[in-house]
Amino acid sequence: MSTDRAELRDATRKAFGAAGLAPALDTSWNTVTEMGALMMAVPEDLGGLGLGREAVGVIHTELGRTLAPGPAIAQMLVIEALCAADGLAGRQDLLDRAIAGEIMTASLARADAWGALTAVPDADRASHVLVVGEGRVSLVPLEGAAITARETWDRTRRLFDVRPTADGLVLAQGAAATALAGRLEAQMLLALAGDCLGGADAILELTIEYLGTRRQFDRPLALFQALKHRVADMKTWLSAAEALFWNRATDAAAGVAELGALKAHAASVYRAITEDAVQLHGGIGLTMEHHCHLFLKRATLNATLGGDADYWEEQAGRAALRKAAS
Numbered sequence: 001m002s003t004d005r006a007e008l009r010d011a012t013r014k015a016f017g018a019a020g021l022a023p024a025l026d027t028s029w030n031t032v033t034e035m036g037a038l039m040m041a042v043p044e045d046l047g048g049l050g051l052g053r054e055a056v057g058v059i060h061t062e063l064g065r066t067l068a069p070g071p072a073i074a075q076m077l078v079i080e081a082l083c084a085a086d087g088l089a090g091r092q093d094l095l096d097r098a099i100a101g102e103i104m105t106a107s108l109a110r111a112d113a114w115g116a117l118t119a120v121p122d123a124d125r126a127s128h129v130l131v132v133g134e135g136r137v138s139l140v141p142l143e144g145a146a147i148t149a150r151e152t153w154d155r156t157r158r159l160f161d162v163r164p165t166a167d168g169l170v171l172a173q174g175a176a177a178t179a180l181a182g183r184l185e186a187q188m189l190l191a192l193a194g195d196c197l198g199g200a201d202a203i204l205e206l207t208i209e210y211l212g213t214r215r216q217f218d219r220p221l222a223l224f225q226a227l228k229h230r231v232a233d234m235k236t237w238l239s240a241a242e243a244l245f246w247n248r249a250t251d252a253a254a255g256v257a258e259l260g261a262l263k264a265h266a267a268s269v270y271r272a273i274t275e276d277a278v279q280l281h282g283g284i285g286l287t288m289e290h291h292c293h294l295f296l297k298r299a300t301l302n303a304t305l306g307g308d309a310d311y312w313e314e315q316a317g318r319a320a321l322r323k324a325a326s
Contacts, residue, residue, distance in 0.1 A: 005246075008055055012037070012062040021202075021291055022067040022156050025122075029070045032063075033101035038075060046083055046095060053190065057249040060191040064198030067156045067294055071121035073191040074106040077184050078130045081137055084180050085171035094128075094139070094169075104139070106130035107162075108188060108305045116161070119305060123147050123160035131164065132184060137177045140168030154301040156294060182256055185306075189259040190249060192306050196266035196299065197245055200238050200273045203295040207231070207277045214282075227280065234273050241269045257319040260312035267303040274299045 015035045019027050032038065040055040042048020049055070056076065063072055075098060082088070082095045098104050105126040109119040120129060124147055131138045146163040172180045208231060211222040221227055248254045248262050274296040278285040285292040303309065 005054060005058060008051075008058045009062065011035070012058060013065065016062050016066045016068060019066065022069065022294055025069045025158075028066075028068045029101060029103075032068075032070065032072055033099075037072065038079060038101070039099045041076070042079060042083060042095070042099065046092070047099065048083075053187070053252075054246075054249045056187070057190060057194045057245065060194035061198035061201075061245075064195035064298075065202040067199065067202075067298055069156050069158070071103055071105045071126070073188060073195070074108060074121045074130075075104060076191065077106040077188060078104040078128070078139065080184060080187055081130055081139065081171050081180060084176075084183075085169075088169060088171060097127075102127055104128040104130070106132075106184075108159075108192075110185075110307045110311070117163070118159075118161050119150070120160045120162045122158055123162050124149070124158075128168070129162055129164060130184075131168065132177075132181045135174055135177050136170065137172045137180050137184075138168040138170050140164040140166055152301060154294075154297040156298055157301065186254070186256050186259045189256070189263040189306050192302055193245055193248075193259070193263040193266035196263070196270035196302050197238065197242055199295050199298055199302075200241075200266075200270040203274055203277045203292065204231075204234055204238060206291065207234075207280050210281055221280075230276060230280065234276055237269045237272060241266050255319070257312070257315045260307060261316035263306055264303075264309035264312040267299065268309060270299040271296075271303055 012035065015031055019031065036049065037059045039048040040051045040059060041053065042050065044050040060073065079095065079098050082091055082098065085091050103122055103126040105120050105123055106129060107117045107120050117129060117131065123129060123142065126142055128139050129142055131140050142164065144165045148161045150159045150161060152159055211227060211231070212220055214221045244262060245266060248259060274292065278292045278296060281290065281292050284290055
């Protein structure tokens with residue numbers, strides 16, 4: 001790990017970790033804005049820090065560790081789209097407001113053929129929503145829009161279906177919109193993968209700590225060989241996925257299909273580790289109030305957001321075939 005990444009990780013972990021697991025929405029959002037997380041990837045000439053995709057990966061990994069609520073992934077998509085809207089009148093004002101924490105949101109689901117906006121985080125608190133359509137990317141005010149809350153098992157996220165009633169501001173059209181849509185999708189997939197691996201690391205640490213304190217037959221569970229092997233397997237899965245994640249986060253040439261496959265793999269690792277964690281915690285791990293369930297339900301939702309494993313594995317396979325044939 002590079003020194004810069006380690007320093008940013010430590011500072012972010014300290015800031016987000018202070019509020020504990022699954023903090024209140026306002027507490028979490030204030031931390032996100034106060035530490036400048038939303039300006040990490042914004043170019044310096046637009047008022048940001050210009051740190052790029054690797055820094056964004058650190059932020060989302062640490063948000064995943066604490067099961068942070070809020071629309072950070074969606075807000076960064078809006079900010080990325082605003083940065084690309086060179087000719088938009090009033091762009092800097094919108095960008096400044098978004099960086100300062102005024103909630104502007106976006107869908108975390110793959111766009112369907114009808115352009116419906118589903119899985120939109122915190123739409124009931126947002127001023128605008130990003131609409132990515134065929135040949136057009138726009139930022140639409142949510143005043144007067146139909147906003148319907150979705151029932152989810154994951155209590156750490158609030159998702160909505162949105163039907164805007166206005167046309168909004170056009171950020172990109174034609175080929176520029178198609179290129180921007182690809183960048184936005186790539187960023188969403190990397191962020192979701194980071195959220196998965198941060199959560200997987202956190203629940204693994206908590207599980208190891210529990211095995212060191214819980215005793216059976218007058219011995220800590222951590223001394224039983226079979227349990228050591230299970231934890232070693234979990235750590236191996238996670239380390240391999242983390243290596244792939246940082247490789248992709250620092251590879252500017254990584255495309256949507258590669259990042260989709262990364263997200264699918266990260267989500268599968270997160271799900272496998274949380275399922276094992278529930279078992280290793282024994283009876284207490286089966287209670288809905290225990291933090292094992294918070295991680296398991298977030299892992300399950302992450303597996304669906306941005307497209308599921310079946311979709312991305314097919315896309316990665318098709319991309320590999322095209323590359324081999326060229």
